[in-house]
Amino acid sequence: QKEVEQDPGPLSVPEGAIVSLNCTYSNSAFQYFMWYRQYSRKGPELLMYTYSSGNKEDGRFTAQVDKSSKYISLFIRDSQPSDSATYLCASGGSYIPTFGRGTSLIVHP
Amino acid sequence: NAGVTQTPKFQVLKTGQSMTLQCAQDMNHEYMSWYRQDPGMGLRLIHYSVGAGITDQGEVPNGYNVSRSTTEDFPLRLLSAAPSQTSVYFCASAAGASGANVLTFGAGSRLTVL
Numbered sequence: 001q002k003e004v005e006q007d008p009g010p011l012s013v014p015e016g017a018i019v020s021l022n023c024t025y026s027n028s029a030f031q032y033f034m035w036y037r038q039y040s041r042k043g044p045e046l047l048m049y050t051y052s053s054g055n056k057e058d059g060r061f062t063a064q065v066d067k068s069s070k071y072i073s074l075f076i077r078d079s080q081p082s083d084s085a086t087y088l089c090a091s092g093g094s095y096i097p098t099f100g101r102g103t104s105l106i107v108h109p
Numbered sequence: 110n111a112g113v114t115q116t117p118k119f120q121v122l123k124t125g126q127s128m129t130l131q132c133a134q135d136m137n138h139e140y141m142s143w144y145r146q147d148p149g150m151g152l153r154l155i156h157y158s159v160g161a162g163i164t165d166q167g168e169v170p171n172g173y174n175v176s177r178s179t180t181e182d183f184p185l186r187l188l189s190a191a192p193s194q195t196s197v198y199f200c201a202s203a204a205g206a207s208g209a210n211v212l213t214f215g216a217g218s219r220l221t222v223l
Contacts, residue, residue: 043215
């Protein structure tokens, strides 16, 4: 079992929907939590970064970490077709992050 | 500012051939790493380096060699290619050991081994 688990999807939603992407992790020592976005045939790019528990908001994106339940979430408000991509969660306690398998998101017009 | 540059973008090899995937970064990052990405498997760490002259194995190191003679470059060598090494390879770098969680990725190298 991987240390970071993520449902691969695909998740298909209509434009304008609120999207919830989730991961769970098993290592209590993890302190860093990231979301990367990867467009088709491109490299992953950092979307959100949080340290320890709590929420972080950036425009239409909100990252949430609940360390008590070891749950990582990414919310996308007013989703757009340009949000269609694979979203990778990642977590780490030292300098090497552990990645989930990624969730494929499709936002259709 | 180019970031992380990988070459080649595409490569086809025959079983048993060797080759080197190149990775260069111009951000003066201490930490560099190589991942492979396969369908349903996510990103798996092959090798990493925390500075020039220092390398270590990741989750799936067998069949691959690395070296780090300069801060900028971190080549990945396939010693004797096998069909199981067909994958997309990503090089990633980060500012330092404490900030290595925030990775900057290259565009990827797509390798097919026949």
